Amino acid sequence: MLDALSYDFMQQALAASLLASIACGVIGTLVVVNRLVFLAGGVSHAAYGGVGLAFHYGWPVLPSAIGFSVASSMLMAGVALKRPEKADTAIGVLWAAGMAFGIILIDLTPGYKADLMSFLFGSILAVPLTDLYLMAALDAALLAMVALCHQTLLVTSFDREFAEARGLPVRTAHYLVVGMTAVGVVMLIRVVGLVLVMALLTIPPFIAARSARSLPSMMAAATAWSTVFCVGGLALAYRWDVTSGAAIIAVASAGFMAVSGAGALRRAIGRRNPQ
Amino acid sequence: MHMPSSAPGMPGAPHTSHEPVIAVRDLCFAYGDEPVLDHVDLTVERGEFLAVLGPNGGGKTTLLKLLLGLLTPRSGSVTLFDGAPKAALPRIGYVPQYSTARLDFPVTVLDVVLMGLAGTRRGLLGRHWSRDAASIDRAREALEQVGLSGMEKRMVGELSGGQRQRAVVARALMAQPELLLLDEPTASIDPQGSFCFFEFLGTLRGPHTLVVVSHDLSIATSTFSNVAFVNRTLVHSRGAGLTPEMLTMLYGHHEKTCPMGAFISSVSGLFPVLPRMDELPPVATTAPSGSLVSADATPSPAAPSPAAKDA
Numbered sequence: 267m268l269d270a271l272s273y274d275f276m277q278q279a280l281a282a283s284l285l286a287s288i289a290c291g292v293i294g295t296l297v298v299v300n301r302l303v304f305l306a307g308g309v310s311h312a313a314y315g316g317v318g319l320a321f322h323y324g325w326p327v328l329p330s331a332i333g334f335s336v337a338s339s340m341l342m343a344g345v346a347l348k349r350p351e352k353a354d355t356a357i358g359v360l361w362a363a364g365m366a367f368g369i370i371l372i373d374l375t376p377g378y379k380a381d382l383m384s385f386l387f388g389s390i391l392a393v394p395l396t397d398l399y400l401m402a403a404l405d406a407a408l409l410a411m412v413a414l415c416h417q418t419l420l421v422t423s424f425d426r427e428f429a430e431a432r433g434l435p436v437r438t439a440h441y442l443v444v445g446m447t448a449v450g451v452v453m454l455i456r457v458v459g460l461v462l463v464m465a466l467l468t469i470p471p472f473i474a475a476r477s478a479r480s481l482p483s484m485m486a487a488a489t490a491w492s493t494v495f496c497v498g499g500l501a502l503a504y505r506w507d508v509t510s511g512a513a514i515i516a517v518a519s520a521g522f523m524a525v526s527g528a529g530a531l532r533r534a535i536g537r538r539n540p541q
Numbered sequence: 542m543h544m545p546s547s548a549p550g551m552p553g554a555p556h557t558s559h560e561p562v563i564a565v566r567d568l569c570f571a572y573g574d575e576p577v578l579d580h581v582d583l584t585v586e587r588g589e590f591l592a593v594l595g596p597n598g599g600g601k602t603t604l605l606k607l608l609l610g611l612l613t614p615r616s617g618s619v620t621l622f623d624g625a626p627k628a629a630l631p632r633i634g635y636v637p638q639y640s641t642a643r644l645d646f647p648v649t650v651l652d653v654v655l656m657g658l659a660g661t662r663r664g665l666l667g668r669h670w671s672r673d674a675a676s677i678d679r680a681r682e683a684l685e686q687v688g689l690s691g692m693e694k695r696m697v698g699e700l701s702g703g704q705r706q707r708a709v710v711a712r713a714l715m716a717q718p719e720l721l722l723l724d725e726p727t728a729s730i731d732p733q734g735s736f737c738f739f740e741f742l743g744t745l746r747g748p749h750t751l752v753v754v755s756h757d758l759s760i761a762t763s764t765f766s767n768v769a770f771v772n773r774t775l776v777h778s779r780g781a782g783l784t785p786e787m788l789t790m791l792y793g794h795h796e797k798t799c800p801m802g803a804f805i806s807s808v809s810g811l812f813p814v815l816p817r818m819d820e821l822p823p824v825a826t827t828a829p830s831g832s833l834v835s836a837d838a839t840p841s842p843a844a845p846s847p848a849a850k851d852a
Contacts, residue, residue, distance in 0.1 A: 431635035432660030478647035
């Protein structure tokens with residue numbers, strides 16, 4: 267098994283796992299505590315519209331996808347802020363519309379067809395070195411941003427009304443969280459695929475939240491869990507020759523169920539033997 | 542416009558001076574075409590404890606948000622400490638409805654209380670407060686003041702409803718506010734707990750001016766100095782006491798056979814220690830027309846305002 271580590275592609279896959287886990291741990295924690303999971307799903311799917319635009323007009327893919335998803339995320343964030351009761355519907359519409367728009371544009375483009383499957387599942391085993399550097403830069407920018415405004419993020423995430431009454435920039439903080447999510451998610455999709463991004467954005471923070479005592483510790487624990495799932499999934503993929511992204515999600519889902527089950531068991535025992 | 546005449550505070554009321562902390566003049570507010578507050582006047586003086594009662598959707602929370610400057614009046618003015626509400630934010634301690642905070646949030650009680658120091662510095666970036674020994678000591682003192690000593694290391698989700706509410710009061714106390722605004726503080730507390738909570742709020746009176754919005758009648762047992770009834774219009778009376786007339790304003794007309802009607806007609810017997818409203822000196826109140834109505838102008842209950850639709 268350990269001989270796998272001697273392959274270049276495996277080393278790069280592990281590096282990509284760690285870098286993606288850091289981004290997912292940080293963004294995922296903010297997404298989960300702000301209840302923005304559905305919005306993150308909408309943003310990441312709508313990004314396919316940007317991919318379609320890029321292919322149809324021959325624009326560079328990454329900037330187009332980021333521009334498209336930041337624009338659609340600001341739209342969703344605005345609705346979530348001003349008409350919270352309509353946010354669910356608006357996100358659902360943009361989610362579907364962005365994706366359909368991308369597919370139609372790619373259908374209308376002659377010649378090379380971008381592969382929808384690689385958008386959905388990515389390929390963590392074939393990450394070019396330049397993408398690793400790009401992800402390292404994204405992680406550094408994210409960590410710097412979160413460290414700089416962590417008190418604003420803490421107060422506005424915990425109790426928005428109180429933050430507003432203390433004169434904190436509640437709206438700016440909301441758009442910042444959504445914008446960071448949009449940029450981060452698009453960069454990660456390129457590397458590991460949409461489905462894996464959604465899994466790593468939600469499952470590790472959920473498990474981390476059960477024992478974390480602060481936002482930074484939740485981010486650290488989510489990153490650690492995410493790395494464990496990635497390494498476990500890659501090992502499974504190597505051993506049985508199955509799709510790496512799906513193997514990582516399988517391991518993460520098993521972890522999710524094990525932790526939820528253990529929690530339910532502990533509560534049941536606690537009810538039977540009250541202190 | 543008329544100015545509400547000031548009446549002497551209740552005998553023995555602590556630290557009441559005639560310096561106005563809140564001055565609301567002829568305030569109107571609407572969401573779209575739906576009028577929520579109609580020609581409202583209100584004066585709260587330093588050291589007073591104002592209970593703001595009224596049905597759901599009657600405009601209580603809207604009034605509080607106007608006081609905080611989070612909403613802008615259609616017409617009329619809101620003055621806090623002789624200035625605009627936004628300028629007064631550092632002097633206000635706000636306790637929002639608990640439902641606005643997240644229960645499953647990874648944060649300790651100590652860190653929740655420390656958040657009360659936020660807002661002393663503006664801006665998205667940088668630190669709003671420091672987590673040094675002095676701040677932590679101050680947070681411990683605030684927790685002691687609300688009866689939560691030794692709880693600082695608990696997670697916020699481990700506290701009971703009443704404890705959580707005390708913790709957010711401690712958070713509001715961190716900024717050493719002159720004015721405390723509380724929105725439905727007992728909404729997440731069981732009835733027994735809410736009696737204790739209102740009693741605890743009474744102990745804060747003195748150094749702080751308090752405004753408590755509630756539709757919880759157990760506030761009647763606390764030591765409030767004035768009552769305002771908000772149901773699109775506002776009727777303000779100095780002195781503590783609930784009368785059947787006030788309850789009718791709050792809950793509408795009920796037949797004697799209806800449980801609510803029976804309750805309303807028995808209420809003056811329920812709280813016998815409190816002075817009845819008609820024994821108190823009349824204080825300026827407002828009616829939709831803006832005319833001056835004195836609070837003892839009963840028996841017919843003060844103009845029941847058009848039933849506000851549930852917000």
